[in-house]
Amino acid sequence: MREFRERIAAAQPGRADTDRRWIYVPYDRLTDETGPLTEQPAAETGVVMMEALGKARRRPYHKKKLGLILAGERHFALRQAARGVKVIYLFTEGDHVDGFTEAQRLLGEREMAIMQPAERELRLDVDRARKTGVRLSEVKDTTWLSTEADFDNCYRLSGSQILEAKPLVMDRFYRAMRTKTGILMRGGKPVGGRFSYDAENRRPWRGKPRPPRRPSFAPDAITREALEQVAELFPESFGSIEGFDLPVTREQALEAWRFAREHLLAEFGPYEDAMSSREPDLFHSKISAALNVSLILPGEVIADVVKDADKGRIPLASAEGFIRQVLGWREYMRHVHRVTDGYRKIHGGHPPRDPYAGAKPSALDAHRKLPAAYWGVKCGWNCVDTVVEQVMREGWSHHITRLMVLSNLATLMGVEPRELTDWFWVAYVDAYDWVVETNVLGMGTFGDGGVTATKPYVSGAAYIHRMSDYCEGCRFDPKKATGEGSCPFTALYWSFLERNAERLEGNMRMAMPLVTLAKKPAAERKALRERAEAAINELESARY
Missing domain, CATH: 1.25.40.80 (Serine Threonine Protein Phosphatase 5, Tetratricopeptide repeat)
Structure with a gap:
């Protein structure tokens, strides 16, 4: 990272910079359009940034996500330097606590301001650092569109109260x-x-x-250094670094957005x-x-x-x-994560002793392992292979492929919700705890028992056939539920309903499919069950 080190060196603070306001900028708050960086002139501002390899090694994050964060942080630091902001940029083999400790040593008794971290994991690091004497003062995160009161008053929540009886x-x-x-x-x-x-x-x-063809963003020298570091330090991480073209600066993000608006x-x-x-x-x-x-x-x-x-x-x-996705779902999901403490406060969340470990709600008592198909082993199910291939290549796929292919399959199989959640957290470039845990443990798998969704979002082959072209050329026939060449999604769907009928009884949105299931002859239900079992065995027999 010679290029970056040489360019950022000129922004290091000197003795004359003792009176600046020092602000820690997290990896996910790379903005000078709002928050503490806007509250005083650049000549009176200093920022602390860090690359904590301990955080990066906590999970085998997609290589493109690591590249995005490293390149994004470095470009943002240079942006601040160009404005006249002084920059302390740290590299630590440890976690953020180690970085905060080093920053405090360099700053002496000076305090660092920090926007309230979006990620629960970073909030834990901040709390640990404070206990060791690091001076960090939290200020409001002004990137959000809603307040805690907006959410709590909407559902009439008070304190740690969670309305489990009502979604x-x-x-x-x-x-x-x-x-x-x-x-x-x-x-x-x-x-x-x-x-x-x-x-x-x-x-x-x-x-x-x-x-239309989208704009791409060829890596410059700073980004190339970050990508080379990812390839060197994280060779076993998920996905591919090849073809990296994500926007890593505000200017690039705005260009991508302008294109989306216009086209x-x-x-x-x-x-x-x-x-x-x-x-x-x-x-x-x-x-x-x-x-x-x-x-x-x-x-x-x-x-x-x-x-x-x-x-x-x-x-x-x-x-x-x-707007519903941004003002609605995005804001809603972060509040659900907050009030449930990442689902640790709901019944069945099984709060782990390790505060960094994930909660494991499983309202449908699902405990299978995630099959190898999610890690890139071809299973021959065209929809699954196609979507997983895109995720491995890009670290992204849109919300319906996430919900109605990847989450649908795992839920129908009875995969442990935590297993699928951790995979999404690793595999997607936009995944952070506040959004991935609520989306997958909640809507994606119904693991939370209905806190975020009024029913399990599951379907058979008919939905995938109607809404996609995945069934074209697939070895399975979406119109057949059993027998040779039948699509396993349909059998998995009816088997899922049969397995969970008692748990879902009383759910008005599931009443019709449960009535339909009850009307099926015993022989047909047996054939569906056997087809589902065969499909699960096939998926589980594949090895990485």
Whole structure:
């Protein structure tokens, strides 16, 4: 990393910099558009940044995620140096506590400000560092669009109270935030007369319209150094570093966003649930990785979408669908993570003794291991192989492939929710504890028993066949549930319902499929069960 070290050296503080305000900038808050970096002139500001290899080695994170974070941090440090900010940039073999300790030694008695960390893991590091005498003062994280009170008042939560008997339905929070902010509202009512246009955004994609070619971001010298370091230090990590073209600076993130606004979002709504092997990204903006490290801010993108919708550049259904993901799901998920302490406070969460270990809620008593197909071993199920291949290559796939292929299969099989959660955390470039644990332990697997979802999001082959082209050329026939060449998803679905019928009894949204299951002859149910068992055995017999 010779290039970076030489360029950042000029920004190191001297004796004349003792009176600057010193701010620790976390790996996921790379912004000078909001927060403490905006509260005083650059000439009065100093930042502390660090690369903690202990954190990077905590899991075999996707190589592209590691590359994004290292390159993003280094570019941000140089951005601050160019503004006249002094920079202490540390490299530690240990974790963030070791880095904080070294920073305190260099700063003497001076205090560091830090925006309240988004990740629970970093909050733990901050608490540990404080106990050793490191002076860290937390300030409000102004990258979020909602407050703790917004969420707690919406569900009438107080203290550590969690309403397990009643799901924390996202739509309730989303409507409250729309009302509070006035986003897509007019005269106190939603523009167009409805809060949600989700029912209109479920079209399969059949080849037209064709998505345009996206901009790519060739690594510069700083990014190449980061990628070379990842290849050298983390050869066994998940995925590939080849073809890295993620935006790692604010300017690049803004360029990617401008392209999405101009060329993608108009078609996003109708096809947001569609899946395609030919065009896996379709009309998704793919800004989640940049958004989650704050290279671009949620308030910015929402304001842009509202402006474009007002001018007729983006249809209302597309604008609302995008805003629901950012103002709705994204904010909602971080609050659920906060109030449940990463699901440690819910019944069945099994709080581990190690505070860094993940909670293990499993409301459906699912405890199988994650099959090798998720780690790249071909299983011959075209939908699964196609999506996993994309994730290994890019560290990303859109939300429906995550939910209705990857999470669906694991849930139908009875995979331990924690196993799948940890895989998502490793495999995706936009995965951090506050978003991945709630999405997978909750909506993805129903491991939380209904805190975040009113029913398990599972399906047989019919949904995948209707919403994708994955079944074309697959060795399985989606129209056959049993027998030779039958698609195992359908048998797995009915077997899942049979296995969990007692647990799901009383769930109104599952009443119809359970009634349908009960009407099936015993011989048919037996054939479905045997087909499901054979499919599971096939997946579990594969080795890494």
